[in-house]
Ligand SMILES: Nc1ncnc2c1ncn2[C@@H]1O[C@H](COP(=O)(O)OP(=O)(O)O)[C@@H](O)[C@H]1O
């Protein structure tokens with residue numbers, strides 16, 4: 001049976017006064033693939049190290065399954081080696097002078113497991129990860145993707161209750177990243193092991209995560225399935241941070257022409273002098289002049305992303321919007337912009353409404 005992880009009221013303050021984590025609480029379900037997403041310095045590694053027992057929180061508790069592994073208030077602390085957690089560090093931390101076999105066997109030798117049992121376990125995990133033919137090689141003679149699999153094998157060989165992965169794809173180049181993500185996701189589903197992956201890359205998070213928690217400066221911004229983060233961003237930070245190409249975001253007076261053209265404040269609490277308006281490029285389109293839409297504008301840039309074309313459209317009054325280009329306009333041509341969805345945020349950044357047209 002897979003075990004869940006319950007994090008309750010966790011704070012971490014590094015002396016003298018770096019607040020790395022502020023009151024983090026989340027329940028990760030047994031067998032879930034959970035992603036912690038946030039920019040560099042947001043506290044991701046610190047949280048993972050607290051779960052592994054490599055760092056002690058300043059306040060709060062963590063439980064794996066029914067067992068509390070740390071509870072500052074009650075004075076509970078279970079040593080890392082007794083938590084049955086497997087961790088893959090950001091730099092993989094393989095021993096360069098050891099073969100893949102010896103690297104993977106290392107945690108079992110620490111436990112003084114008989115060599116016969118070790119051989120059985122290493123062979124099993126190596127076969128599951130497709131690295132059986134690499135076992136005699138040293139890390140220097142393996143590709144990045146192969147080294148990563150050896151690091152994952154070393155974490156899995158202990159048959160941990162929870163697998164922790166810190167930026168596992170960041171040392172891989174773009175093409176290998178895609179296969180590595182698929183590999184990790186498929187392996188996780190096959191083994192059903194509760195997995196917590198940390199990344200600063202939204203594409204990693206969206207590729208593998210069942211649910212995603214977004215951290216910023218040590219604080220939870222939103223927890224949800226990928227679709228929720230995309231379609232209902234809780235605040236301006238999430239709207240900005242998630243979405244590719246980036247969301248068009250403007251802080252505008254409510255008297256601004258764009259705000260008026262979109263019929264705001266319809267459905268939005270009144271009384272704000274200014275609002276943030278967020279329009280995702282994929283939720284708006286540039287059409288022929290005269291087509292039905294919200295705004296007139298002029299194309300200032302055309303860009304290809306895969307098979308899609310985007311136009312940056314100057315709609316006047318200091319605003320330009322990147323939107324899907326759905327007519328054959330070129331730079332300099334007039335277009336009509338139709339908006340499907342607009343996310344409206346208060347000046348504090350909190351979401352007020354999402355309007356659909
Ligand atoms: N051992 C430490 N001593 C002091 N500050 C630290 C230590 N470890 C991390 N920090 C600080 O805590 C914050 C969060 O760091 P970290 O968890 O590594 O972020 P992330 O993994 O999201 O990049 C940063 O401001 C970092 O400088």
Ligand SMILES: [Mg+2]
Pocket residue numbers: 044045046
């Ligand atoms: Mg980190």
